[in-house]
Amino acid sequence: MTLLDERLWSLFKRHLQQTLTYWSVFFSFGLCIAFLGPTILDLRCQTQSTLQQITWVFFSQQFFLLVGSSLGGLLKKTLLSSLSALLSSTLIISLVFAIIPLCHHVVLLSVAMALAGQAMGVTDTIANLQLVKLYQKDSAIFLQALHFFIGLGALVSPLVADPFLAEDSCVLGANWTANSSSSSDLQHLRSSLAGQGAALHNISQYPLHTEGVVITRVSYAFWIMALISVTPVPAAVLALMYHERLLPCSSNSPRLLDRDSLSSTGDSGQGHGSLFGCCNAAKLRGRPSTFFILHTLGGAILFITDGIIGSYAGFVYTYAVSPPLLMGHKTAGCLDSIFWVSITVGRLAFIYLSYRYTPPRLLTFSLVGVILVQCLLLIFYTSCVFLFIGTCVLGLCISSVFPSMLAFTEDILDYKGCATTVLVTSASTGEMMLQLLVGSVIHSQGSYAFLLCSTIASFIGFCLFLLFLYVQHIHRNCHADLSKNSDTEKPNTGGS
Incomplete structure (x- = not known):
């Protein structure tokens, strides 16, 4: 093993808990960002809205993800504020996934996805910033790994959703046998809705019921996602805060924040700002x-x-x-x-x-x-x-x-x-x-x-x-x- 290999490995072991925490956060981020596309038709049924209305949920999530990315910079003054924001954001994402099955109106769903998008934007900025601050000139390798976990989460997410998606129309009207779309048409529409924001054009050609009996099991998919997100990821962030002596229960030990603030950011005016x-x-x-x-x-x-x-x-x-x-x-x-x-x-x-x-x-x-x-x-x-x-x-x-x-x-x-x-x-x-x-x-x-x-x-x-x-x-x-x-x-x- 070369000297550089030993140095990088030593650096990784010294920051092991921090690095694994940010990687797990980005895995959860990937799960969230890829989950809306496959489930959007079932959410349309749940909210009994038109396709034109439901696809604006994409825009709500994306716009507030942008807002959250900028807002994340405001929370980088100290390690305490950044990890507190990260903990709050992961909890908000889990909470939103748990309440989405209760959103039976498209406006409520848009608000929920806006909250999730903003929390996702904050985690995006914080995780990138903290890894850059930890590894600095060696950050390229660890940033590649960080973004690998986003892709991994995006690949796992549809596998969680797929067993609970409706194969036929999930809103059954009085004359549904004559007018409902076939399974192949719904599969075509689901694929065209997979890209965020992609379906805002040319979707009026798919007439789907908005009134009738709702038959969907997509709630289970969101609750499973909430459990996946709520248990390990916020717990990992909380454990990191305890490790860094940022919690009241660990106040009897000298805080690592003081050392980190002096060595990593200097005064707040020179650190990573908003x-x-x-x-x-x-x-x-x-x-x-x-x-x-x-x-x-x-x-x-x-x-x-x-x-x-x-x-x-x-x-x-x-x-x-x-x-x-x-x-x-x-x-x-x-x-x-x-x-x-x-x-x-x-x-x-x-x-x-x-x-x-x-x-x-x-x-x-x-x-x-x-x-x-x-x-x-x-x-x-x-x-x-x-x-x-x-x-x-x-x-x-x-x-x-x-x-x-x-x-x-x-x-x-x-x-x-x-x-x-x-x-x-x-x-x-x-x-x-x-x-x-x-x-x-x-x-x-x-x-x-x-x-x-x-x-x-x-x-x-x-x-x-x-x-x-x-x-x-x-x-x-x-x-x-x-x-x-x-x-x-x-x-x-x-x-x-």
Whole structure:
């Protein structure tokens, strides 16, 4: 074992409990974020709402996830506030899952999902920030593992829901035998609703009952999810708080918070602040312009790449069942699962690659790979086989962009800014906004525009990354000049 291996292993063992806690939180996060899509039709029956009404629950969750991502930055002043927020958020998510079966009106359901989305956004920011703060220059490897657990949770979530989903119409009207949709139609609709926000267009063609006898067992799925979330994850966060001596019952021992606050964050003004904390005049004084440009470019890159992930997952099924491919519903329904499996496998592979290669190399490889795959998908747009191959390779290439970009940006900025909050919030915004944009373009221009939009976005993302590298070079030279000037001034101040 090399010296670097021993150092990383020693670092991991020293922060073992913290790391495992944040990984478990992200596994729960993955469970939550992937659970709404498969259950949305049964929730429509439970609330006896139309498809147009129920799909806005997606938007409610996504919008407040964005709000929570920004809010999470406000709670990072100390370890106590961050872990308290993490504990509260995991408990809120579990509580929301428990009460969703009791929400029999679409407005109540939207409010519940908004609360869950905000709590999920807070956990997203806090877990990323705490891992970056723990491992700093070695954070790339552990961030890859963190985001692997999101994908793992997203893969497990549909398996929990599937046994409790209705195979036929779950609202039986008086004339349901004549008008109810067939099982194949419902399967087609369920697949098209799998991507968050994807079904806000072209869903009026599916007339489903809103009045009648509700027959659904989806409540059991949510209660099982509540049990999975409520027991181990908040308990792990609570155990971490006890380990860090942040609970009243452990106040007789010296708190580790004091040591962490001094060594990790300095004063509260220099630690990881909120999204709006970057605009504090006291913090901004003396910062070079490249400091702000790097934040902006990093956020823009993740806005685009996470937007590509969201829009591809949301619309690849719609593209596959439309001309010229005209795939069968069951076959096309596999594409979304293949995409998420490849993302999860890619993040697992990049744990090792992050140890072997630097983030700039990994990002260059990933972004170039995304462009090549998108171009090939455009060229072979009539090939069903290549759509499956391209979906798999695209997931592998784009899987590491977020954790690598986060580690790279924080490293450039010396872990003193609010880069994590800015990047997490930008990624959440892109995932929500690009889905709506691509959905609008598909609605007006046809399904081929789906691939065209993704390809254009890929090129823009790579160009922004090249600009990011150029600004990073200028920033490094500027930082070196400031350090040199500071060193030359020191003898003068201490001379006489």
